[in-house]
Amino acid sequence: MPRLRAAVAVVVVAVVAAAGGGYAFAHGDNGSDGDGGVAGGGLPGEVRGLMKKHRIRAGNVGIWIQRADSGEVLLAHNAGEAFNPASAVKVVTGWAAINAHGARRLFRTEMRHTGKIQNGELRGDLYLIGGGDPHITADNFLHFLNRLRDLGVRKIKGDLIIDDGFFDLPSHDPFAFDGAGRQPYNAGAAALAVNFQAQKVVVVSEGKNKARAQTTPPNDNFVVRAELRPGGGRCRWPGRVRERYEGNREKLTLVLSGVFPRRCKKQFVVAPLEPAAHAAGAFAGAWRRLGGEWDGSWRRGAAPKNARALLTMHSLRVPQLIYAMNKHSSNLIARHLFLSLGESGPPYSLPAARAAMREQLAEAGVDASQWFVENGSGLSRRTRVTARGMGGVLAAAWRHPMRAEIVSSLPILGVDGTLKKRLRWSPYRRQGHLKTGGLNGVRSLAGFLRDASGGYVFFVSLINQNGGAAKNFEDALIQWAHGKAAQ
16 A cells, blocks of 8 residues: 655644543534534534533534535534544544555464473473464463463473563553553553453352352462452442452452352452563463463563474454454554554554554545544543544545445444444434444544435544533434435
8 A cells, every 4th residue: 555655743632631530622612613514504403402402512522424425514513623532533543454454464473482392391481472462362362372282292391481572662551541450441552462461350159158259261470369258238249348459560469358248249350460460370370271381480571583483373354353342442452453553563663653544544635633643542531533534534434445344343323332222222223333432521423324315424423521411412413414314
């Protein structure tokens, strides 16, 4: 694909913090669109009425609704103003990834060694080399290690070395965004990210006098200790259970104390470890589960050039990755796909990814002069896009040879993904493929909406305000656009 080399300036729009950790955006509140409106006019009366009904201030929302076939703009309101899109920016990340890589495989994970395999023993160090695969599930990882068993290896007499140099990233503090640093959505990109860096914790009462807690799959660097007393009450979490973490992000113990109801089972998912520590602990747990032995420790390091290849595991193809990213709004997959855009890697970096995305946007004719995409996931207080620009990306996706893959990756209105419960029992069910977004003070929706006559429109709504019934306004705007486009 040809590349334009002209630099495209990116302006980071100033943000004013608002109460409750959200953000207020001053775009004016006079109701005009600032873009000529619809055929040179202002907001349609019906839309203005919807804003009033749902307490959405006109200056705090950017809207772009455009026919896919003719290109006619049905509604443009604040369409050139910069707004935080939250996870709706994943539409851009997915389009850019499939535009850059097509359907070919993108990431691979390797196993190499510097020793000898003899009589069932690997004598020497084993290197686990991350290639940025964001979708190494626990089952895939177990199968990868089982392939090592298939080579005849039963015991490893050496160290496990995690090579995570595929990405060149600044240090990531998972607590920085919202203080919930052990929630999986806050996990940062990592060259070797096993099972999305997540661990499931299962707590279950056994009989009248005992409660058991465990992690699954097992991870030697993260263990759970139950110090629970059985008691009455409803089966809910955390209820009267207290959580305490001991250790650091390379080796942690979760202590559960207090009272756990009888005849109760609860489970939750956390991402408590640093990525390399999580991968090493997952390796130890899975290897032991397969009956293997390991006589050594783990550390980080780069694989030497003379390290001999053992095994390679390939990622899902790009269309499958964007499907998993968009349907379930996976921040980790989005971060990895975004990083993959950089042309200078490996190692791949955020500045290179931003530059590559700017080039793609310019080639597609999208004015991104007011854009800033921090990490491609939408989990950002700094990311800014415009409604018109998002509409331009949707138009570029509509023209793309792999349009079907891009469209089908988005949640179906009222059917699946993050839109499973939206307008579920209405006539608008199944009438759109749309990506949601939500942060404190941000609500967004972008994608492809089918109108009443069977045509399609590009639909973008970016709401940046605290208060109001933003979700209800989005649903009402969908209904308005569905009928308007058919006229």
